Amino acid sequence: MTLLLTEEQASLADAVRSWASSGDVLAHARTEPSYDDDIAAALAGAEQLGLLTLLDDDQGGTQADLAVVAMELGHAGSPAPVVESALARRSGLAGGGVFVLALTAPEQPPVLGKPGGDGELVLTGRVEAVASGAQADALLVAARTDAGEVLAVVETAAPGVTRTPRTTLDVTRPIAMVELDGVTVTPAAWTGDDAVLAVISDAYALHVAADAVGAATRLLAQTVAYVQQREQFGRIIGSFQAVKHHAATMALTVEAATAAVRAAAASFATDDEDARAHAVSVAAAYAKPGCARVAGTAIQLHGGMGFTWESDVHVLVRRIQTDHALAGTPAWHRRRLARLLG
Amino acid sequence: MSAELDTFRAEVRAFIDERAPRFPIRAGVRSPEDGEQQQELRRWTAELFAAGYVGADWPVEHGGVADHDPRRDDVVAEELARAYAPGPVSGNMLAARALIAYGTPEQQSAHLARMRAGDEIWCQLFSEPGAGSDLAALRTKAERVGDDFIVNGQKVWTTNGHWADLGYLLARTDADVPKHKGISAFVVDMRAAGVTVRPLREMTGTADFNEVFFDDVRIPATNMIGAPGQGWAIANESLSHERSGVGAGVVALQQSFAALWQRRDALPHLDAAATERLLELHAAIEALAALVRLGSERWQAGTPGITDGPMGKLLYSELNLALAELAVEVLGPDGILVEGDGGAIDDGRWQDMYLYARAFTIAGGTSEIMRNVISERGLGLPREAVG
Numbered sequence: 001m002t003l004l005l006t007e008e009q010a011s012l013a014d015a016v017r018s019w020a021s022s023g024d025v026l027a028h029a030r031t032e033p034s035y036d037d038d039i040a041a042a043l044a045g046a047e048q049l050g051l052l053t054l055l056d057d058d059q060g061g062t063q064a065d066l067a068v069v070a071m072e073l074g075h076a077g078s079p080a081p082v083v084e085s086a087l088a089r090r091s092g093l094a095g096g097g098v099f100v101l102a103l104t105a106p107e108q109p110p111v112l113g114k115p116g117g118d119g120e121l122v123l124t125g126r127v128e129a130v131a132s133g134a135q136a137d138a139l140l141v142a143a144r145t146d147a148g149e150v151l152a153v154v155e156t157a158a159p160g161v162t163r164t165p166r167t168t169l170d171v172t173r174p175i176a177m178v179e180l181d182g183v184t185v186t187p188a189a190w191t192g193d194d195a196v197l198a199v200i201s202d203a204y205a206l207h208v209a210a211d212a213v214g215a216a217t218r219l220l221a222q223t224v225a226y227v228q229q230r231e232q233f234g235r236i237i238g239s240f241q242a243v244k245h246h247a248a249t250m251a252l253t254v255e256a257a258t259a260a261v262r263a264a265a266a267s268f269a270t271d272d273e274d275a276r277a278h279a280v281s282v283a284a285a286y287a288k289p290g291c292a293r294v295a296g297t298a299i300q301l302h303g304g305m306g307f308t309w310e311s312d313v314h315v316l317v318r319r320i321q322t323d324h325a326l327a328g329t330p331a332w333h334r335r336r337l338a339r340l341l342g
Numbered sequence: 343m344s345a346e347l348d349t350f351r352a353e354v355r356a357f358i359d360e361r362a363p364r365f366p367i368r369a370g371v372r373s374p375e376d377g378e379q380q381q382e383l384r385r386w387t388a389e390l391f392a393a394g395y396v397g398a399d400w401p402v403e404h405g406g407v408a409d410h411d412p413r414r415d416d417v418v419a420e421e422l423a424r425a426y427a428p429g430p431v432s433g434n435m436l437a438a439r440a441l442i443a444y445g446t447p448e449q450q451s452a453h454l455a456r457m458r459a460g461d462e463i464w465c466q467l468f469s470e471p472g473a474g475s476d477l478a479a480l481r482t483k484a485e486r487v488g489d490d491f492i493v494n495g496q497k498v499w500t501t502n503g504h505w506a507d508l509g510y511l512l513a514r515t516d517a518d519v520p521k522h523k524g525i526s527a528f529v530v531d532m533r534a535a536g537v538t539v540r541p542l543r544e545m546t547g548t549a550d551f552n553e554v555f556f557d558d559v560r561i562p563a564t565n566m567i568g569a570p571g572q573g574w575a576i577a578n579e580s581l582s583h584e585r586s587g588v589g590a591g592v593v594a595l596q597q598s599f600a601a602l603w604q605r606r607d608a609l610p611h612l613d614a615a616a617t618e619r620l621l622e623l624h625a626a627i628e629a630l631a632a633l634v635r636l637g638s639e640r641w642q643a644g645t646p647g648i649t650d651g652p653m654g655k656l657l658y659s660e661l662n663l664a665l666a667e668l669a670v671e672v673l674g675p676d677g678i679l680v681e682g683d684g685g686a687i688d689d690g691r692w693q694d695m696y697l698y699a700r701a702f703t704i705a706g707g708t709s710e711i712m713r714n715v716i717s718e719r720g721l722g723l724p725r726e727a728v729g
Contacts, residue, residue, distance in 0.1 A: 004636070004640065004643060228723065241710075241726065244717035244718070244723050247721055248720070251716055252656060255633060256630060256657060257629065260629035260632045262636065263635065282629060282632075285622065285625035286625040331618070333625075334621040335621075338621055
């Protein structure tokens with residue numbers, strides 16, 4: 001599989017960029033909205049573009065296509081939980097309304113599942129950070145049972161579900177904590193497919209890394225534009241070698257992170273689970289800290305302007321640092337690499 | 343297509359196993375240590391050409407292969423790196439490119455076949471003490487006198503200069519035009535009167551480069567490659583074919599990482615913090631591998647990125663240095679022992695890698711020049727004053 005974007009992927013990227021960037025998304029984010037009125041509408045738009053069903057068997061879409069989408073959502077700073085919705089559908093389980101992925105971070109204790117009566121499953125535990133968790137109608141949760149890992153759909157209106165919106169670094173996406181206290185799941189709403197869960201977790205880690213790369217790509221472009229118009233000492237600051245070299249390092253990091261994400265996306269085309277896990281953890285362990293470095297340099301090169309609330313720079317910096325913590329921190333992915341290297 | 347490449351890779355690997363000279367494992371491109379190694383390199387260069395593993399991208403009339411798949415060049419470079427085997431002499435590859443693109447039919451027939459046969463070893467005579475990053479400032483002078491040019495000046499960093507038969511020389515033929523326009527390219531006989539080659543011992547303790555002095559060296563005017571003043575363009579054209587270097591470097595880095603990782607239980611100084619750094623480097627090396635793969639795919643698609651080469655070179659050389667520094671550090675007190683000491687780990691391979699790593703961040707365009715190129719050509723920031 002090639003790492004170059006196909007023509008279809010390039011058009012997909014264009015379509016998502018113009019859709020996700022319509023309206024001033026980052027200015028809206030700076031008003032620190034609750035997003036309660038935004039998520040369902042945003043997902044309706046995504047559905048019209050076919051993004052939520054991208055991974056459905058009859059659509060022929062791939063995780064590589066979804067990674068292209070994820071990169072554009074990060075670039076736009078979009079609140080839309082497109083990745084979380086497409087991956088929830090990928091489970092094969094049905095959830096009504098806003099249906100999103102709610103995976104426990106791999107560093108945190110898993111949700112536990114116990115058999116109830118008549119093939120029901122009873123879930124107890126906590127998912128600390130769920131994108132659009134407070135706005136969702138249904139969640140796809142992973143749980144550990146005595147018989148192995150399972151995936152289950154939890155209706156957010158069900159008894160025993162408590163959702164607490166969190167105040168986070170990220171002002172571009174609403175994030176909530178979800179607590180499950182003896183929540184009953186009907187037999188039709190859960191499945192014990194380890195392989196599907198492994199694909200979904202790896203894909204989520206991939207798309208979170210892609211999101212950070214998208215945001216970093218935009219920060220690079222904004223920074224290059226800024227240093228070409230800002231003048232000090234009678235020259236544009238982009239003519240100073242200290243500034244140029246910072247910009248070059250940003251560009252190199254963004255390019256290498258993009259390549260790592262594309263290689264990880266390509267790894268989903270094979271059945272080699274270890275190779276896929278390795279490629280995904282490489283992408284996460286390189287791209288997430290790399291994008292955080294790019295973000296830091298972006299602020300530095302914007303000088304005092306970059307430190308103001310009115311600047312878009314910190315909005316993307318916040319998103320990148322949040323991506324850093326989601327779907328496995330770089331440290332967790334390094335430990336997984338160590339395990340895979342044997 | 344990929345299965346065909348896999349078969350090719352297996353064939354190349356078997357060939358290298360059977361035929362490659364076995365020199366001590368050292369970082370980078372090193373000079374042969376004695377006459378025997380020189381003869382081995384000539385034989386090996388000839389065998390690589392004869393097998394079609396190098397020079398396949400040359401024009402068919404000079405021994406190239408019709409419909410050559412350039413990905414094969416990457417496979418050969420990677421397999422040579424994997425086996426710690428030397429490649430074909432770099433000066434030959436560079437000079438051949440200049441002759442193919444700009445040489446006269448006489449020059450081509452005089453040299454290309456002999457290069458393929460290992461009968462001619464070439465060195466590159468570009469850098470000077472006063473012309474490193476600013477190569478176009480070179481001052482070695484070639485003055486036209488009758489049917490000859492008389493050359494005076496000094497070159498440095500000349501790989502293989504002490505045993506090369508011929509040199510690919512850049513010299514100033516016109517001092518009255520802007521510096522890039524007054525340079526011409528020549529074929530010079532390294533055994534001509536007035537050529538003095540002096541080995542240059544580097545911080546590694548080995549002498550892998552030379553200084554070359556020209557005192558009234560007479561070169562026939564027919565030895566000029568291309569036209570007067572075309573030297574800068576010729577040099578750029580020949581350097582633009584050096585693509586496979588970073589790909590081979592990635593394989594070498596992956597092997598070095600794997601060697602350290604495999605012995606980690608025997609490295610008491612590889613503590614938790616150092617292990618994190620080692621794994622960070624692993625992720626970065628694999629990201630570099632993806633970067634190189636992406637650049638290679640762009641190149642094959644006929645849409646090469648203008649900064650693909652500089653980005654690969656910059657990231658490779660910096661990761662290589664970081665891995666070498668970490669390796670020496672985690673060897674602990676034994677990390678000070680070098681080749682020649684009975685207690686040296688892996689015959690001092692890591693210390694050699696550590697010292698030689700400094701060549702990669704400087705040679706072939708320093709990291710600073712790479713950042714200039716990326717920011718200027720890639721990002722469109724203003725150019726440094728180039729005179």
